[in-house]
Amino acid sequence: MKKSIDDLAIFGGSPSFQEPLHVGRPNFGDRSRLFERINDMLDRKWLSNNGPYVQEFERRVADMIGVKQCIALCNGTIALEIAIRALELKGEVILPSFTFVATAHALQWQEITPVFCDIDPNTHTIDPACIEKMITPRTTGIIGVNVWGRPCDIEAIEKIAAEHHLKLLFDSAHGFGCSAKGKMLGGFGNAEIFSFHPTKFFNTSEGGAIVTNDDALAKKIRLMKNFGFSGYDNVVYVGTNGKMNEFSALTGLTNFESIDRFISVNSMNYDSYRCELNHIPGISLIQYDKQEKCNFQYIVLEIDEANTVLSRDQLVDILCAENILARRYFYPGCHKMEPYRSYFPHAGLMLPETEKLTKRVLSLPTGTAVSSDEIQKICQIIRLSVSDGYETTKRMQGKFIVEPPSDAHSFKNLPIMASA
Ligand SMILES: *Cc1c(COP(=O)(O)O)cnc(C)c1O
Numbered sequence: 155m156k157k158s159i160d161d162l163a164i165f166g167g168s169p170s171f172q173e174p175l176h177v178g179r180p181n182f183g184d185r186s187r188l189f190e191r192i193n194d195m196l197d198r199k200w201l202s203n204n205g206p207y208v209q210e211f212e213r214r215v216a217d218m219i220g221v222k223q224c225i226a227l228c229n230g231t232i233a234l235e236i237a238i239r240a241l242e243l244k245g246e247v248i249l250p251s252f253t254f255v256a257t258a259h260a261l262q263w264q265e266i267t268p269v270f271c272d273i274d275p276n277t278h279t280i281d282p283a284c285i286e287k288m289i290t291p292r293t294t295g296i297i298g299v300n301v302w303g304r305p306c307d308i309e310a311i312e313k314i315a316a317e318h319h320l321k322l323l324f325d326s327a328h329g330f331g332c333s334a335k336g337k338m339l340g341g342f343g344n345a346e347i348f349s350f351h352p353t354k355f356f357n358t359s360e361g362g363a364i365v366t367n368d369d370a371l372a373k374k375i376r377l378m379k380n381f382g383f384s385g386y387d388n389v390v391y392v393g394t395n396g397k398m399n400e401f402s403a404l405t406g407l408t409n410f411e412s413i414d415r416f417i418s419v420n421s422m423n424y425d426s427y428r429c430e431l432n433h434i435p436g437i438s439l440i441q442y443d444k445q446e447k448c449n450f451q452y453i454v455l456e457i458d459e460a461n462t463v464l465s466r467d468q469l470v471d472i473l474c475a476e477n478i479l480a481r482r483y484f485y486p487g488c489h490k491m492e493p494y495r496s497y498f499p500h501a502g503l504m505l506p507e508t509e510k511l512t513k514r515v516l517s518l519p520t521g522t523a524v525s526s527d528e529i530q531k532i533c534q535i536i537r538l539s540v541s542d543g544y545e546t547t548k549r550m551q552g553k554f555i556v557e558p559p560s561d562a563h564s565f566k567n568l569p570i571m572a573s574a
Pocket of ligand 1: 328
């Protein structure tokens with residue numbers, strides 16, 4: 155236990171953790187069931203192209219969400235790209251800047267202009283009042299992002315989309331297993347997408363899905379994800395290769411058997427953080443609506459520098475020195491990343507809440523890879539650093555600041571390792 159700020163690693167103390175603690179370590183289901191299924195797959199000699207595990211996985215997801223159609227895909231980004239194309243979006247599409255950059259890239263990749271919209275600072279999701287201001291004659295659709303698994307104001311967005319005849323897609327990459335007004339995310343808008351990347355609480359190694367109640371749209375998506383093949387030798391559509399493979403599907407089926415455990419661990423971790431961080435002036439943990447289903451996969455703090463004295467970035471540096479690799483999602487906002495910042499250098503003028511929030515947020519490690527002892531230690535560092543914010547800041551001034559890697563999503567390149 156560190157007693158004073160002299161003990162902090164940033165001031166020369168020994169780091170609290172020998173091994174780095176990452177945000178987004180993968181959760182794993184039962185290994186023996188995984189190996190059984192791998193053996194099955196090898197015996198069948200069926201690795202891809204709508205195999206039995208992919209079909210079973212699609213049924214499981216559709217049943218869980220209560221939606222007619224699930225199309226399993228190779229990742230969440232391709233799911234976005236295919237959904238955007240199948241919905242025939244073009245011209246301009248409105249989305250929040252406060253999202254992972256894939257949401258914007260999936261549009262730009264198809265030469266559709268992403269129009270960044272501000273957020274509601276209370277929910278971190280797209281602000282319906284701002285959406286209306288961004289609509290032009292070129293607008294064809296809206297992408298709502300259910301950030302941290304907390305639903306957007308879906309009703310208000312649906313109303314705007316209907317009034318202006320816009321297509322509505324939800325990026326629910328964070329929202330698997332979460333609900334809005336008692337209905338599972340996945341069933342809203344024209345379609346929704348999920349990501350099953352290992353940094354998400356539920357993974358298929360890499361993977362994603364589009365879910366929809368629109369059978370005709372689903373049929374089109376099934377053609378698109380398989381080169382447009384409608385039976386042997388018969389191509390009826392322009393397509394790509396977006397298929398989920400059998401290994402991913404069987405990993406997903408195995409993880410499904412443990413999904414309740416993942417969620418309960420996340421929920422317990424959330425409660426531990428809440429308890430430990432309560433009453434620290436200037437530090438607030440985002441809230442999840444306990445009336446709704448929730449996966450609790452993100453531990454997101456908002457740092458109010460006026461009260462902590464310490465800035466968010468200083469706190470990130472202090473934690474990094476302790477081997478706690480806290481992240482600044484979604485800093486600096488898509489509109490400040492290339493190519494968008496060159497295309498729209500003044501986009502920030504319309505995004506005051508996004509600009510403020512990206513300077514306040516910090517994500518901490520959770521999931522099955524983190525123990526409650528570790529959470530206590532992490533919170534103690536935060537408490538200690540903030541307890542005398544003036545002194546900590548003063549001593550940090552002129553000190554080397556650890557810049558996070560320029561590749562803001564570089565954790566994606568980490569080796570995916572088993573937790574003990
Ligand atoms: C992770 C994520 C994606 C991309 O999913 P991949 O499976 O990594 O391609 C898209 N949108 C958001 C909001 C995400 O967090």
